[in-house]
Amino acid sequence: MIDRLKADLPVSYLCEKLGVSRSGYYDWVSREPSPMVQRRDELAAKVLCAFAASERSAGYRKVTAELHADGVVVDRKTVASRMRELGLIPLFAEAAFKKANQRSSRAVDPVDLVNRLFSSLTPGAILVGDITYVHTREGWLYVATVIDLASRAVLGYATGKRQTVGLIVRAMDRARASGHVATGAIFHSDHGSQYRAKSFAKYCGKYGIRRSMGANMQCWDNAVAESFFSKLKNERLTFTTRRAATHEVVKYIGHYNTRRRHQSLGYKTPAQALAKLTNPADTAKATPAAA
Incomplete structure (x- = not known):
């Protein structure tokens, strides 16, 4: 897949996204992959291209729609799986994750002990x-x-x-x-x-x-x-x-x-x-x- 995309994207970027070393990639180049691996790599390459074309804004639904528009027959679950494997997280999802992480690390707010009953007979209570x-x-x-x-x-x-x-x-x-x-x-x-x-x-x-x-x-x-x-x-x-x-x-x-x-x-x-x-x-x- 890296071999197909290296004309458009840097090899270092592709290796980073795929989680492989550059030396590992060049070692792999000399090997002949199986037909199943080829099909898997072809789909991963198309997913990566569609995601890159969206400037990292598309989620798996939009990536699937782009692939369908190009005549690629694939379901959303498969696209979502490939994107997870490639570490392709859309920008909005990264922001939402960070916000959720901040909320989860924040102390729980106090409960309502007054409940809109704005009256009291004890001063200072x-x-x-x-x-x-x-x-x-x-x-x-x-x-x-x-x-x-x-x-x-x-x-x-x-x-x-x-x-x-x-x-x-x-x-x-x-x-x-x-x-x-x-x-x-x-x-x-x-x-x-x-x-x-x-x-x-x-x-x-x-x-x-x-x-x-x-x-x-x-x-x-x-x-x-x-x-x-x-x-x-x-x-x-x-x-x-x-x-x-x-x-x-x-x-x-x-x-x-x-x-x-x-x-x-x-x-x-x-x-x-x-x-x-x-x-x-x-x-x-x-x-x-x-x-």
Whole structure:
């Protein structure tokens, strides 16, 4: 087969595809193959030519169709077998294999521990988080938040010019520093790469925080965080600098925690709801650290 194709393709390339050495090929040239081997080699040569003509894009179905168009009588299974033997893998299949391999090596995402039941009577027991962006003339400013589901209070936040695991860790650090994150708290998020990162999983494990994720590509599974961000975006305009935007974001979070009344909280503010849930006898003491 190499002898037939060497006028069109380099011998080294053909030998590599067939898994033989060049010296082995030249040794074989002096031998007379059997009729069955000749037929097999002829088909392999035609398969290789059809695959090369497609610029490595055709799978066994298209290669079979090309052979049929040339009058070659052969079935798909035989073509697929010859292509496997020759190591002919179409480019799309290589990309799909690499992607599948990456998915199989990735840690399994956490299960949904919230299941869209966005209510809680225990402050700090269920937290939700997400990352959004605010436009500035310097570029995007990314904002990560940690929100208490019971009171809707923003317990932690962080801003930065990149979406990184460090951004969500800083937001979680601030939430923990508020003193309102319960032992064994659930943290619910979407499937963003930052929340799936091994380093974030390790961080949560270190502090006894249980991760939870909703369905992939489904924003309703993280509706509380999405709702907060929609209010943030709707009530603030484009800023000149990231520094100015950060100042306004922090100011807005303070306003949100202490001034915005929620229907779901009986028209209390998040700070009032958190204070009442934390210490019903003294609602004036407890206020979110993020405010």
